[in-house]
Amino acid sequence: MTESHDAARSSVEPSRVVEVERKYDVDADTPLPDWTGLPGVDEVSAGALRELDARYLDTGDAELSRAGVALRRRTGGPDEGWHIKGPREGDGRLEIGWPLGDADVVPSAVTETLARWTTGELLPLARIENSRTAFQLTGPGGVIAEFVDDHVRATDLRADVVREWREWEFELGPAAPADAAGRETLFAAVERAVSAAGGREAAFGSKLARALGF
Numbered sequence: 667m668t669e670s671h672d673a674a675r676s677s678v679e680p681s682r683v684v685e686v687e688r689k690y691d692v693d694a695d696t697p698l699p700d701w702t703g704l705p706g707v708d709e710v711s712a713g714a715l716r717e718l719d720a721r722y723l724d725t726g727d728a729e730l731s732r733a734g735v736a737l738r739r740r741t742g743g744p745d746e747g748w749h750i751k752g753p754r755e756g757d758g759r760l761e762i763g764w765p766l767g768d769a770d771v772v773p774s775a776v777t778e779t780l781a782r783w784t785t786g787e788l789l790p791l792a793r794i795e796n797s798r799t800a801f802q803l804t805g806p807g808g809v810i811a812e813f814v815d816d817h818v819r820a821t822d823l824r825a826d827v828v829r830e831w832r833e834w835e836f837e838l839g840p841a842a843p844a845d846a847a848g849r850e851t852l853f854a855a856v857e858r859a860v861s862a863a864g865g866r867e868a869a870f871g872s873k874l875a876r877a878l879g880f
Contacts, residue, residue: 678764678765678775680762680763680764680775680779681745681762681763681764682760682761682762682763683760683761683763684758684759684760684761685751685758685759685760685761685837686757686758686837686838686842686849687835687836687837687838688835688836688853688856688857689833689834689835689868689870689871689872690833690834690835690836690860690865690866690867690868691831691832691833691865691866691867691868691869692832692833692834692863692864692865692866693832693864694832696832696863696864696865697863697864698815698863699813699834699856699859699860699862699863699865700859700862700863701803701813701859703855704803704852704855704856704859705843705848705851705852705855706805706806706807706810706841706843706852707803707804707805707810707811708804708805708806709803709804709805710801710802710803710804710813711801711802711803711804712801713799713800713801713815714799714800714801715797715798715799716742716743716744716796716797716798716799716800717742717795717796717797717798718740718741718742718743718746718794718795718796718797718798719740719741719742719793719794719795719796720738720739720740720741720793720794720795720796721738721739721740721770721790721792721793722736722737722738722790722791722792722793722794722874722877723737723738723739723772723788723789723790723791724737724788724789724791725784725786725787725788725789726786726787726789727786729783729784729786730780730783730784731791731874731878733753733783733784734752734753734754735750735751735752735753735780735783736749736750736751736872736874737749737750737751737772737776737780737788738751738794738874739766739770739772741766743798745763746766747763747764747765747766748763748764748765748766748767748772748773748776749761749762749763749764750762750763750776750779750780751872754871757849762779764776772788790823791823791824791874791878792820792821792822792823792824792874792877792878793820793821793823794818794819794820794821794873794874794877795818795819795820796816796817796818796819796873797816797817798814798815798816798817799814799815800812800813800814801813801814801815802839803839804841805841807841808839808840808841809839809840809841810838810839810841810842810852811836811837811838811839811842811852812835812836812837812839813834813835813836813837814834814835814837815832815834816832816833816834816835816873817830817832818830818831818832818833818873818876820873820876820877821877822877822878822879824878827879829876829877829879831876833868833873834860834865836853836856836860838852
């Protein structure tokens with residue numbers, strides 16, 4: 667890659683999304699929830715299969731993890747690319763994204779953004795492979811939420827330990843309630859549907875934390 671190409675890529679404005687989601691642990695044979703009666707939802711799409719492969723990096727003394735930050739390069743799915751997930755703030759977490767680029771070297775735009783947390787050498791931390799089935803829950807105003815059914819195979823690259831599990835995520839979309847009361851009502855209905863299907867509150871806050879065993 668030439669210096670001019672890298673400079674051009676660095677000038678690309680990254681995407682910024684605040685994720686507001688809930689995660690649930692489920693067994694291998696747990697049936698999908700019944701979303702009938704979920705507030706504002708008129709239709710649930712057919713499931714779309716996405717094969718995702720994410721490589722996570724951190725410094726040798728885990729500066730990013732200790733700051734509540736994650737860096738990954740993920741292929742597959744509509745948002746493949748380089749992602750920085752910032753520390754959780756309230757009910758959400760900011761995710762900043764850049765295109766994949768031509769190589770697996772961390773782009774300069776990404777390292778510049780990471781500099782507020784670390785300027786140390788970034789090393790392989792974990793690999794998370796995920797067979798995801800995604801469902802769009804829509805209402806009159808558009809996508810209220812995305813529900814995903816994840817079958818995960820994660821490798822802790824520091825200890826060469828492999829862990830496998832299944833989990834669900836329910837993430838609010840652009841047509842979700844904007845007010846706290848509306849979100850609380852929606853998530854309460856989600857909790858009831860998930861519990862009725864056999865799901866339970868996730869034991870880990872993220873896939874990366876579960877992959878690393880903390």
